[in-house]
Amino acid sequence: MCLAIPAQVIEVVDAEHALVDMSGVRKRISTALLDTLAVGDYVIVHVGYALSRLDPDEAAETLRLIAEWAETAGDEVPG
């Protein structure tokens, strides 16, 4: 039920709507729950509503940490 998927804004339709791309599917969604969005922004979409923005820097940082931990799995355990 709480499933929500990442989508990229490809057109801002009006103050409350945007056209987004979800894995190649174009869909008009409501942006009423967020402040201004720009073309190119990533959002998380749930039941036709953008629920939050997706922060590319935070995503990269999470992946960096995961890779670091995954690749040092054989090393000594900290503290």
Added chain:
Amino acid sequence: MKYLDEFRDGRLAQGLAARIDREARPARGYALMEFCGGHTHAICRYGIEDLLPDNVRLIHGPGCPVCILPSGRLQAAIALAERERVILCGYGDLLRAPGARGDTLLKARARGAEVRMVYSIDDALEIARAQPDRTVVFFAIGFETTTPPTAVALLHARREGLSNFSVYCNHVLTPPALRALLATDSFPHVQGGVTPCAGGVDGFIGPAHVSTVIGSQPYEFVAAEYRRPLVIAGFEPLDVLQAILLLIRQLNAGQARVENQYTRAVQPEGNRKAQGLMAEVFATRSRFAWRGLGELPDSALAIRPEFARWDAERRFAMTEIPVTDHQACICAQVLRGAQRPQDCTVFATACTPDHPLGSCMVSAEGACAAHYHYGRFRQVRL
């Protein structure tokens, strides 16, 4: 898709699993509950349990809206759908949830009721605008993730004076349910051949998208009052594995903190705009009887009196219709983490996703349906 595929990388998942295996201390157990059905689904779908050492166990929680919807309220919706001129709209899985004697909204539709599956509440608004001679009711269920869209739709209905539209509100709140689980000592030692952990559940994997709305602050009591760590995690397999590792690290260090693994989408304060809209439209119900968990105080939302015209419960004087759940069904225990789907005598025999006897077998996020789809042959030796 960007932001999905990277978080499903098998090689990194193996690496994280190896790291978990190294850091989990063999001398103790780690019983971790994922609150959300979204996590339950991801854990089953990606086989995460098979990557974990035996002393790290995952316990499915009650965070599946279809699973915890009180059957009396579902039955009231079925009765409403059968009234003349009504079009009842709802999200997919809800239509298959069993009410009295296995009745469902889909069966009501087969009998001639107009029941429609919609993707968004905006689709229900659209139906109401297009058919002013019909009474359109949206059957709203869900946690804090699904509630803000309902608030926006109600504000639209009021602004437009859309008099043939109303909402049957069954929205519920995550923190009170977590508190109820922690407050009872129903936190059991799940069977499964592993040394039981002291106090039942050692830590929580916290909701992903609920947290985008409410933020991390509302979970603080879990750490402060109940001394359990909680890590908010995304719904992808690497997110879940990283959260498990973070929980193990906290437990090894004797800590209990609220941590956020899902920083790409969750802010500590949540989505303030969505919170404001919810507060404008909804008020807390003093009591709400969750299927499986029973009556929990201040755990659900009702539509404020200012929006009474769009509140189906008031408008149609809806009352709960008492329903006795199927006697063989152990959904109530499964929802509390007290028993596992495979412990149920009707699991995958009389109760299947095609013919669910209990609500946990309906939605792909329900513990029983998730285990049925992805895990039921795990223990079978060929």
